[in-house]
Amino acid sequence: xxxxxxxxxxxxxxxxxxxxxFCWLGPRASAQEEQQTSxxxxxxxxxxxxxxxxxxxxxxxxxxxxxxxDRLNGTGEAPALSGGRFFANWNGLTLGxxxxxxxxxxxxxxPERLTRREKADILAYILSFNKFPAxxxxxxxxxxxxxxxxxxESRPERNRPSQP
Amino acid sequence: MDHQKxxxxxxxxxxxxxVLICVPVPLRAQNHAKDKExxxxxxxxxxxxxxxxxxxxxxxxxxxxxxxxxxxxxxGNRPEYKLEGTPLMVNGVLYTTAGSRRAAIALDAxxxxxxxxxxxxxxxxxxxxxxxxxxxxxxxxxxGKDERILYxxxxxxxxxxxxxxxxxxxxxxxxxxxxxxxxxxxxxxxxLTTGEIGVQSAPVIGRDTxxxxxAFREGYTPKSMRNNKGYVRGFDVRTGRRLWIFHTIPxxxxxxxxxxxxxxxxxxxxxxxxxQITVDEQLGLVYLPVESxxxxxxxxxxxxxxxxxxxxxxxxxxxxxxxxxxxxxxxPLWDMDISSAPILADITxxxxxxxxxxxxxxxxxxxxxxxxxxxxxWPIPEQPVTVGSVPGEWYSPTQPIPSKPPAYSRNGxxxxxxxxxxxxxxxxxxxxxxxxxxxxxxxxPVVSQINGALGTLTLGxxxxxxxxxGGSYDPETHIAYxxxxxxxxxxIGLVQPPKEVSDMRYVYGTAGQEVxxxxxxxxxxxxxxxxxxxxxxxxEYVELNVDxxxxxxxxxxxxxxxxxxxxEIVWQIAHGETPDLVRKHPALHGLNIPRTGQESYxxxxxxxxxxxxxxxxxxxxxxxxxxxxxxxxxxxxxxKEVGAVYMPGPESGSPMTYIxxxxxYIVIAISGGAYSGEYIAYALPSATE
Numbered sequence: 001x002x003x004x005x006x007x008x009x010x011x012x013x014x015x016x017x018x019x020x021x022f023c024w025l026g027p028r029a030s031a032q033e034e035q036q037t038s039x040x041x042x043x044x045x046x047x048x049x050x051x052x053x054x055x056x057x058x059x060x061x062x063x064x065x066x067x068x069x070d071r072l073n074g075t076g077e078a079p080a081l082s083g084g085r086f087f088a089n090w091n092g093l094t095l096g097x098x099x100x101x102x103x104x105x106x107x108x109x110x111p112e113r114l115t116r117r118e119k120a121d122i123l124a125y126i127l128s129f130n131k132f133p134a135x136x137x138x139x140x141x142x143x144x145x146x147x148x149x150x151x152x153e154s155r156p157e158r159n160r161p162s163q164p
Numbered sequence: 165m166d167h168q169k170x171x172x173x174x175x176x177x178x179x180x181x182x183v184l185i186c187v188p189v190p191l192r193a194q195n196h197a198k199d200k201e202x203x204x205x206x207x208x209x210x211x212x213x214x215x216x217x218x219x220x221x222x223x224x225x226x227x228x229x230x231x232x233x234x235x236x237x238x239x240g241n242r243p244e245y246k247l248e249g250t251p252l253m254v255n256g257v258l259y260t261t262a263g264s265r266r267a268a269i270a271l272d273a274x275x276x277x278x279x280x281x282x283x284x285x286x287x288x289x290x291x292x293x294x295x296x297x298x299x300x301x302x303x304x305x306x307x308g309k310d311e312r313i314l315y316x317x318x319x320x321x322x323x324x325x326x327x328x329x330x331x332x333x334x335x336x337x338x339x340x341x342x343x344x345x346x347x348x349x350x351x352x353x354x355x356l357t358t359g360e361i362g363v364q365s366a367p368v369i370g371r372d373t374x375x376x377x378x379a380f381r382e383g384y385t386p387k388s389m390r391n392n393k394g395y396v397r398g399f400d401v402r403t404g405r406r407l408w409i410f411h412t413i414p415x416x417x418x419x420x421x422x423x424x425x426x427x428x429x430x431x432x433x434x435x436x437x438x439x440q441i442t443v444d445e446q447l448g449l450v451y452l453p454v455e456s457x458x459x460x461x462x463x464x465x466x467x468x469x470x471x472x473x474x475x476x477x478x479x480x481x482x483x484x485x486x487x488x489x490x491x492x493x494x495x496p497l498w499d500m501d502i503s504s505a506p507i508l509a510d511i512t513x514x515x516x517x518x519x520x521x522x523x524x525x526x527x528x529x530x531x532x533x534x535x536x537x538x539x540x541x542w543p544i545p546e547q548p549v550t551v552g553s554v555p556g557e558w559y560s561p562t563q564p565i566p567s568k569p570p571a572y573s574r575n576g577x578x579x580x581x582x583x584x585x586x587x588x589x590x591x592x593x594x595x596x597x598x599x600x601x602x603x604x605x606x607x608x609p610v611v612s613q614i615n616g617a618l619g620t621l622t623l624g625x626x627x628x629x630x631x632x633x634g635g636s637y638d639p640e641t642h643i644a645y646x647x648x649x650x651x652x653x654x655x656i657g658l659v660q661p662p663k664e665v666s667d668m669r670y671v672y673g674t675a676g677q678e679v680x681x682x683x684x685x686x687x688x689x690x691x692x693x694x695x696x697x698x699x700x701x702x703x704e705y706v707e708l709n710v711d712x713x714x715x716x717x718x719x720x721x722x723x724x725x726x727x728x729x730x731x732e733i734v735w736q737i738a739h740g741e742t743p744d745l746v747r748k749h750p751a752l753h754g755l756n757i758p759r760t761g762q763e764s765y766x767x768x769x770x771x772x773x774x775x776x777x778x779x780x781x782x783x784x785x786x787x788x789x790x791x792x793x794x795x796x797x798x799x800x801x802x803x804k805e806v807g808a809v810y811m812p813g814p815e816s817g818s819p820m821t822y823i824x825x826x827x828x829y830i831v832i833a834i835s836g837g838a839y840s841g842e843y844i845a846y847a848l849p850s851a852t853e
Contacts, residue, residue: 101245153748
């Protein structure tokens with residue numbers, strides 16, 4: 001095969017290959033975006049990763065457990081971060097609301113001691129401890145994204161019958 | 165004058181009298197001007213939290229609207245979620261503390277408009293304070309001409325401000341402030357910046373004397389058996405000059421020094437007065453509710469009864485000299501700090517008038533004394549109690565237990581107190597409590613053991629019972645209204661701490677769990693100190709709940725009306741909506757459970773001419789209201805709920821009330837969880853709406 005034929009074939013093959021790869025990656029990427037921009041997202045949708053929760057556990061034990069307890073069960077003055085009382089405070093709000101509380105005021109003696117990233121990891125650990133499912137994507141550290149994730153105590157109903 | 169004129173005059177007089185009697189009550193019985201104001205933390209110096217106002221009553225409580233709200237986020241370097249103040253209202257101005265800096269603020273009482281702010285920037289001293297954030301309030305003083313506001317900063321300085329402008333009064337103390345870490349009959353260790361002592365209660369002023377107590381860190385895991393002491397002082401309100409001091413831990417040679425064996429009064433500390441102090445200006449007496457000595461749950465380093473720990477002490481307003489005292493708990497081991505204002509009540513018992521003082525408590529007892537002599541109104545006999553066997557400990561073989569009135573909230577834990585919605589839940593609860601020692605009130609703490617009792621399970625100890633908001637009292641009917649947590653479980657186990665955590669033989673802890681210092685909010689957690697390495701827990705952590713439900717049965721929180729003339733409970737109700745987790749629990753599906761009340765200890769009551777008013781400190785979402793909490797009103801005669809209005813967040817301070825421009829307001833602090841601190845004022849809708 002001479003180069004005048006071969007080169008275009010190679011170029012087309014390369015483009016086809018690239019297109020295939022793009023097709024393979026593309027929908028996944030947009031699904032990710034869709035997941036993160038979907039307004040119906042909740043803490044039941046796998047909004048953090050196991051890895052992130054593990055990191056968060058380390059940070060939690062170091063900086064949070066002293067007031068909130070080793071088992072997130074609270075102490076005399078700092079509330080529990082698990083269980084009914086915790087859910088009652090946050091049910092119906094968003095992870096963004098909870099994250100802002102942590103970001104601005106925790107740890108109480110020096111909120112600036114932890115980075116945003118570390119606080120997102122701690123939030124992931126809190127979700128993990130409370131048995132919300134892990135997923136493929138890490139919990140982001142920007143409040144505007146976290147505001148799209150509803151904190152719902154109970155798994156929301158799926159496949160609701162359409163209105164008549 | 166002649167007979168006819170005389171008769172006519174009498175008839176005229178008679179008709180005038182008849183007309184006056186028939187004139188509508190509101191016109192005739194105008195509230196005294198003082199009744200419309202709230203000049204002191206607890207309404208008055210007697211600690212009553214009572215105002216005889218009834219513009220807001222059962223017929224219109226449900227119509228209350230938010231009249232104005234004041235957000236406190238920017239009164240400090242970050243928002244606060246622990247707003248616990250009760251504002252004052254005098255001459256149309258609302259004064260209170262607020263924000264993470266504990267600023268003093270003045271608001272227009274009708275509109276909430278900010279009039280002035282004063283904040284003290286205390287740097288490292290403020291950051292090291294044991295009791296930070298906005299505190300519970302401030303004090304107002306006037307001599308008829310000058311008006312002043314006085315409050316204590318987190319860094320423990322008494323500041324005096326001009327009530328009209330918020331500026332410091334330069335002639336008070338040192339340029340407007342008195343350094344309370346000085347002139348305290350002790351050297352505050354280790355230094356003035358980091359030395360542990362502070363206070364968050366509102367100071368009280370009687371006869372131109374301002375009285376300041378003292379507070380420390382949480383006492384579960386003290387760093388040392390040694391600490392600074394919580395003496396009480398009276399200062400001249402005009403100049404800030406110290407007038408007197410009362411040693412809550414006696415000095416050598418003073419009465420009570422020998423109740424601290426082995427000279428332990430020398431080094432033991434705490435034993436302050438962190439809650440509200442009450443004053444009888446007429447009698448010239450001050451009532452001091454004293455807290456626990458160092459080490460809430462272990463007293464092996466302070467053997468003896470430890471006067472005046474957990475005692476009600478009456479001192480002279482002018483001199484601070486002790487007139488009488490009564491120790492509620494000998495050799496304290498249960499963190500039964502006297503947590504709230506003693507209430508002055510003029511009562512009639514068996515036909516005899518008594519000037520009494522009524523002390524609510526964490527342990528659910530209301531102790532009543534003749535406030536002149538200190539004699540108990542009804543006998544408070546010493547009863548034998550269980551003596552423990554913690555190594556090195558000392559025990560009092562008896563404790564005083566009031567014969568009347570009966571306990572108004574649970575103390576001690578028995579199987580009968582456990583959850584009983586279903587037999588299965590009860591069985592699970594018994595499985596949990598099998599790991600603890602149960603017993604009546606004053607069952608002592610035990611050394612925590614993995615293969616034995618993890619601790620003594622208690623109610624009516626650390627959290628209470630009645631905590632800092634205290635009770636209310638109606639001087640017209642002689643009835644006290646007292647909120648109590650009825651389900652605030654505290655397991656008290658002792659463990660030997662590593663030397664770097666404490667030099668005490670035993671501190672609070674659970675066997676097999678790493679001993680960590682227990683901190684309250686706002687404490688300096690040693691930010692730059694490296695944390696000790698994590699040790700794997702040798703025992704499984706025992707959750708004190710049954711599938712998420714409270715371990716004990718309802719009511720979880722109550723309001724009790726107690727007739728002080730008779731020493732009898734008139735009514736008791738569960739206060740607070742049933743928590744979401746109970747209402748929605750699958751194990752309780754189909755059961756009709758009456759309102760359970762809520763397990764919180766930070767609820768305060770307000771008594772008016774006809775109502776008892778209290779807010780909820782837990783958020784719920786019900787069919788009746790979206791996520792939020794309710795401010796509830798009860799008929800004070802019967803306890804029947806007569807109204808409830810929505811609060812967007814949980815209450816965290818106690819409600820107060822006043823009338824300004826002919827309109828009655830109720831103001832309450834709201835904060836917690838997702839909700840940062842806000843003062844919210846409720847009033848009836850304007851007539852024009």
